[in-house]
Amino acid sequence: MPFIPDSEEQVARYSRHILLPEVGGKGQKKIGLAKVLIVGAGGLGSPAALYLAAAGVGTIGLIDGDVVDLSNLQRQVIHQTADIGRPKVESAKARILAINPGVAVDTYYTRLTAENALDIIGRYDIVLDGVDNFPAKFLINDACFFARKALVHGGILRFDGRVFTILPGKSACYRCVFKQPPPPGLVASCQEAGVIGALAGVIGTIQATEVLKLILDRGRLLTDRLLDYDARLTRFREIKIARNPKCPLCGEHPDITQLTEHEPEVCAVKTA
Numbered sequence: 513m514p515f516i517p518d519s520e521e522q523v524a525r526y527s528r529h530i531l532l533p534e535v536g537g538k539g540q541k542k543i544g545l546a547k548v549l550i551v552g553a554g555g556l557g558s559p560a561a562l563y564l565a566a567a568g569v570g571t572i573g574l575i576d577g578d579v580v581d582l583s584n585l586q587r588q589v590i591h592q593t594a595d596i597g598r599p600k601v602e603s604a605k606a607r608i609l610a611i612n613p614g615v616a617v618d619t620y621y622t623r624l625t626a627e628n629a630l631d632i633i634g635r636y637d638i639v640l641d642g643v644d645n646f647p648a649k650f651l652i653n654d655a656c657f658f659a660r661k662a663l664v665h666g667g668i669l670r671f672d673g674r675v676f677t678i679l680p681g682k683s684a685c686y687r688c689v690f691k692q693p694p695p696p697g698l699v700a701s702c703q704e705a706g707v708i709g710a711l712a713g714v715i716g717t718i719q720a721t722e723v724l725k726l727i728l729d730r731g732r733l734l735t736d737r738l739l740d741y742d743a744r745l746t747r748f749r750e751i752k753i754a755r756n757p758k759c760p761l762c763g764e765h766p767d768i769t770q771l772t773e774h775e776p777e778v779c780a781v782k783t784a
Contacts, residue, residue: 522614526568534730540568546727549573549633551624551652552642553600555712556666556719558590560640563720565608565615569727572608573636575620576600587709624648626773629655638726640719641665646693647774653678653686654771657761664722664734666715671708671743673715676734676753677722681762683735688756688763693774711743 529535529543546569550557553576564572580588580595580603588600595603601619608617620632624643633639633655641652641663649665656663656678663678665686678685718739725731738751760767 522568525612529567535728539728539730542727543568543724544570546638547571547573547636548638548640548723549575549636550640550642551575551648552644553588553590553604554578554584554642554644555587555668555707555709556716557604557640557642558588559713559716560642560720560723561590561604561608562611563717564723565612567720567724568612569615569723571616571618571636573618573620573632574601574604575622575624575632576604577621577623587707587712589713624651624655626651626771629771630659633659633661636661638662638664638723640723642716642719644668646690649686650690650693651771651773654761654768656680657685658771662726664719664726666719668707668711668715670705671711673711673741673743674738675715675718675722675741676738677726679733679735684753684755685759685762687761687768688759689738689753691760708743711741714741714743 523530526540529540530537548564548569548571550561550572553561553574557574561572561574578600580591580598580600582596584591585593590604590607591600599621601621605617605619608615622628624632629651639652639656639661641649643649643652653663657680660680664675665678666675667673677683722734725733736753738753740749740751742749755762757764
């Protein structure tokens with residue numbers, strides 16, 4: 513069961529939240545009752561999971577079919593050297609509980625697929641996209657649309673990152689911006705092109721902030737606008753986007769009426 517700040521220890525833990533007029537005790541209770549699924553316990557999922565756990569999100573789901581590799585440790589800060597070879601969901605769960613033992617953590621040591629996506633996603637209020645391949649991003653987007661679950665998208669590559677939030681049926685979805693995955697090999701992955709490690713922290717933390725805003729129903733969400741971050745220039749740029757009436761998923765005459773998977777990309781990694 514998720515916990516609610518009803519003891520002195522919990523009030524002290526969340527005191528900086530409770531002091532905020534936008535949060536207060538009622539808001540913290542909302543956070544404690546929330547259920548958030550993080551797809552990918554890698555570069556983006558790591559900071560997002562740590563901050564959502566610290567914030568007191570009552571139930572955090574982690575789905576990832578990978579094990580910790582030495583090359584992950586440059587940016588996937590939820591894992592440690594001693595975790596090499598361990599399933600990422602197990603390593604991440606241990607760190608989450610070390611920060612906040614009251615959080616409930618559900619783990620799925622598997623890949624998200626068209627067969628399991630709706631069942632798993634349907635158990636949560638909000639989904640956070642922490643994967644690093646296009647077929648998976650489209651699958652997550654489509655599954656959240658069919659399940660009517662809010663989605664916080666994030667992506668990183670080299671020195672560039674982006675975030676935007678999707679409210680199915682209300683705001684632009686991933687396919688409104690990117691109709692379909694690029695051909696395999698056209699766009700390099702982090703595994704091929706590299707990524708500056710700290711960038712994952714910037715983007716993952718913004719994603720976590722969007723999740724908290726969704727839970728609290730406070731602030732202006734990154735809906736219908738894509739936040740682009742260039743770490744080389746330390747420059748944020750906001751790009752306006754809009755629902756596409758010709759979108760194959762959420763448009764007026766959709767072509768996609770059931771959940772399917774695109775073919776996996778060659779050399780793509782599962783988590784950023």
